[in-house]
Amino acid sequence: xxxxxxIDLCKTYRQGEEDIKALDHVSIDIESGDIVCLSAxxxxxxxxxxxxxxxxxxxxxxxxxIAGQRIDTLSKSGLAELRLNHIGFVFQAYNLIPxxxxxxxxxxxxxxxxxxxxxxxxxSEEILAEVGLAGMxxxxxxxxxxxxxxxxxxxxxxxxxxxxxxxxxxxxxxxSKTSDELMxxxxxxxxxxxxxxxxxxxxxxxxxxxxxxxxxxxxxIVDDIDxxxx
Amino acid sequence: xxxxxxxxxxxxWRNLWRNHxxxxxxxxxxxxxxxxxxxxxxxxxxxxxxxxxxxxxxxxGHAQAHHPAFxxxxxxxxxxxxxxxxxxxxxxxGDFVAWSTRINVPAFVASERxxxxxxxxxxxxxxxxxxxxxxxxxxxxxxxxxxxxxxxxIGRKLAETLETRVGKRIVVMSQSPDNEVxxxxxxxxxxxxxxLPSQEEDYVFVGKATVQKLLGVPDRVTxxxxxxxxxxxxxxxxxxLEGFVSADGVTAQSxxxxxxxxxxxxxxxxxxxxxxxxxxxxxxxxxxxxTLLMAVFERIREIGVMLALGVKPAAILLQIVLxxxxxxxxxxxxxxxLAFASVELISDGxxxxxxxxxxxxxxxxxxxxxxxxxxxxxxxxxxxxxxxxFASLSPAWxxxxxxxxxxxxxxx
Ligand SMILES: Nc1ncnc2c1ncn2[C@@H]1O[C@H](COP(=O)(O)OP(=O)(O)OP(=O)(O)O)[C@@H](O)[C@H]1O
Ligand SMILES: [Mg+2]
Numbered sequence: 001x002x003x004x005x006x007i008d009l010c011k012t013y014r015q016g017e018e019d020i021k022a023l024d025h026v027s028i029d030i031e032s033g034d035i036v037c038l039s040a041x042x043x044x045x046x047x048x049x050x051x052x053x054x055x056x057x058x059x060x061x062x063x064x065x066i067a068g069q070r071i072d073t074l075s076k077s078g079l080a081e082l083r084l085n086h087i088g089f090v091f092q093a094y095n096l097i098p099x100x101x102x103x104x105x106x107x108x109x110x111x112x113x114x115x116x117x118x119x120x121x122x123x124s125e126e127i128l129a130e131v132g133l134a135g136m137x138x139x140x141x142x143x144x145x146x147x148x149x150x151x152x153x154x155x156x157x158x159x160x161x162x163x164x165x166x167x168x169x170x171x172x173x174x175x176s177k178t179s180d181e182l183m184x185x186x187x188x189x190x191x192x193x194x195x196x197x198x199x200x201x202x203x204x205x206x207x208x209x210x211x212x213x214x215x216x217x218x219x220x221i222v223d224d225i226d227x228x229x230x
Numbered sequence: 231x232x233x234x235x236x237x238x239x240x241x242x243w244r245n246l247w248r249n250h251x252x253x254x255x256x257x258x259x260x261x262x263x264x265x266x267x268x269x270x271x272x273x274x275x276x277x278x279x280x281x282x283x284x285x286x287x288x289x290x291g292h293a294q295a296h297h298p299a300f301x302x303x304x305x306x307x308x309x310x311x312x313x314x315x316x317x318x319x320x321x322x323x324g325d326f327v328a329w330s331t332r333i334n335v336p337a338f339v340a341s342e343r344x345x346x347x348x349x350x351x352x353x354x355x356x357x358x359x360x361x362x363x364x365x366x367x368x369x370x371x372x373x374x375x376x377x378x379x380x381x382x383x384i385g386r387k388l389a390e391t392l393e394t395r396v397g398k399r400i401v402v403m404s405q406s407p408d409n410e411v412x413x414x415x416x417x418x419x420x421x422x423x424x425x426l427p428s429q430e431e432d433y434v435f436v437g438k439a440t441v442q443k444l445l446g447v448p449d450r451v452t453x454x455x456x457x458x459x460x461x462x463x464x465x466x467x468x469x470x471l472e473g474f475v476s477a478d479g480v481t482a483q484s485x486x487x488x489x490x491x492x493x494x495x496x497x498x499x500x501x502x503x504x505x506x507x508x509x510x511x512x513x514x515x516x517x518x519x520x521t522l523l524m525a526v527f528e529r530i531r532e533i534g535v536m537l538a539l540g541v542k543p544a545a546i547l548l549q550i551v552l553x554x555x556x557x558x559x560x561x562x563x564x565x566x567x568l569a570f571a572s573v574e575l576i577s578d579g580x581x582x583x584x585x586x587x588x589x590x591x592x593x594x595x596x597x598x599x600x601x602x603x604x605x606x607x608x609x610x611x612x613x614x615x616x617x618x619x620f621a622s623l624s625p626a627w628x629x630x631x632x633x634x635x636x637x638x639x640x641x642x
Contacts, residue, residue, distance in 0.1 A: 083540035084541075091638055094532075099241065111237050114233045
């Protein structure tokens with residue numbers, strides 16, 4: 001099944017006199033359950049593509065489908081609904097709400113979704129153990145390391161079983177050992193939960209973990225490598 | 231919606247205590263502001279209430295009945311057309327806290343030394359004891375005992391002016407209905423004190439029956455006065471009084487009509503309280519809006535994260551408004567408690583005799599007892615909550631309008 005389908009996406013930003021093509025006729029299909037890395041040098045269009053897929057940003061033209069549903073035509077609140085129920089986000093840093101503990105951060109999305117207290121508690125405990133943070137649910141973000149915080153962010157992104165998890169440079173603020181651990185976590189969660197991951201990065205180590213590597217340059221897809229076959 | 235509310239409320243509460251210092255400063259400002267609103271209003275109301283009570287005890291009561299011409303010409307000619315015995319038998323049937331019928335006419339009093347113009351009150355002392363402004367327990371000599379009492383009771387100031395005292399005689403002169411001078415010597419049986427020097431100067435008490443005899447108007451009076459429970463609401467007793475006398479062509483009026491100065495002062499107080507509360511709130515609102523704007527600005531990034539996760543802008547708006555209402559709510563609570571405690575602390579009144587000479591011109595006494603009125607408290611709290619709600623809308627709206635993509639990438 002196709003989790004994501006992008007058809008001919010274009011997005012142009014104006015910077016002074018210049019038109020910058022952040023997305024230049026991008027078309028891509030992503031299979032359900034895949035782990036895809038978007039790699040590009042800085043300014044290549046990774047974030048723009050990721051945000052468009054996640055309904056945080058809108059392309060100027062083209063069509064985007066998530067699990068068969070067209071989303072680029074949705075209203076603002078329709079997009080919020082989509083993000084809440086179908087997409088998990090992991091950002092580069094400062095992902096967590098500082099006044100909430102790790103458990104509360106994980107429960108936050110479920111709470112907004114209107115899940116019951118018992119369900120939230122069970123799931124957050126379960127997922128905390130899964131990301132290797134059992135017993136740390138009561139800590140606030142400020143009391144955790146960068147790697148631990150990113151694990152909580154990943155746990156929050158995946159806990160309500162979204163169709164798609166989008167991670168924008170999730171390892172940018174982590175050292176190499178912690179980056180490896182985070183990527184191993186993605187792989188493990190992908191295997192156990194079957195979620196689809198799309199990870200934007202320009203970190204070579206991260207690319208090594210992906211089953212599929214999509215390379216972009218100046219808003220265009222320039223290479224698409226199936227790394228499993230290799 | 232209910233989960234949105236719980237989530238927003240929890241976040242609002244936590245965020246409130248994130249910057250302790252700022253929150254505590256703002257709380258103190260709101261508390262002190264609220265305290266000032268309520269406490270100072272209670273003091274001012276106390277002053278006005280006192281002024282009105284004093285005013286009402288002197289003459290008008292809560293409502294009075296007169297001959298229609300009496301107000302323009304308080305002359306013995308303008309007697310009530312109803313015999314006093316008949317009037318009293320009607321008033322007994324009424325639901326009044328107190329009532330009395332009197333003769334109230336201008337007169338002169340003279341000693342060997344001095345002559346003074348006064349108001350002569352012919353009263354039944356048994357009826358007036360309960361509400362007279364005369365301080366009965368500090369009286370020098372005695373008060374009148376019956377309506378037939380042949381003594382006269384005068385104020386301390388008047389006694390000084392006339393250079394007379396208990397036991398000496400003075401002459402009281404007035405006019406009879408047929409324009410003859412009626413005069414008679416009276417023995418001073420009592421010299422009274424009152425809250426206001428003017429009360430000690432202007433009023434002379436004589437038994438009602440004695441005055442009727444002096445002026446040649448047996449069984450007649452010039453006014454009936456009644457008291458109800460609440461001087462702010464004289465209508466019930468006025469209505470009854472009207473029912474008793476209007477058929478005889480007698481005019482009944484409430485004190486609000488009889489003493490326009492007092493009643494407009496009282497009415498102006500409500501407007502004054504509102505203006506006072508709003509002025510204090512405006513001073514507070516700058517701090518409040520600024521605090522909220524800072525709080526929102528510091529949190530752009532996490533607001534962006536929440537929006538990105540799919541939280542509705544309305545929920546962000548709700549969260550900031552709740553944060554503001556919590557801040558105001560706690561500040562109001564502390565401010566109210568402080569104000570209630572302050573009022574309790576001085577519930578016996580504070581001595582303001584140092585400035586009382588000035589106050590007396592306004593008819594207030596030298597002891598200021600705060601009057602904490604629930605409707606003022608409700609007004610102050612209501613105004614703060616309502617205006618606070620509107621003041622917090624702009625920062626909250628701003629927070630809810632962030633674009634998640636931009637908010638997340640904001641460098642802080
Ligand atoms: N809001 C914006 N306004 C103007 N130009 C923008 C905006 N967002 C992105 N761009 C431009 O669009 C191009 C693609 O940006 P994008 O952020 O998608 O690249 P990226 O691959 O994520 O880069 P990085 O590795 O630096 O995160 C860049 O040239 C960038 O400067
Ligand atoms: Mg980027």
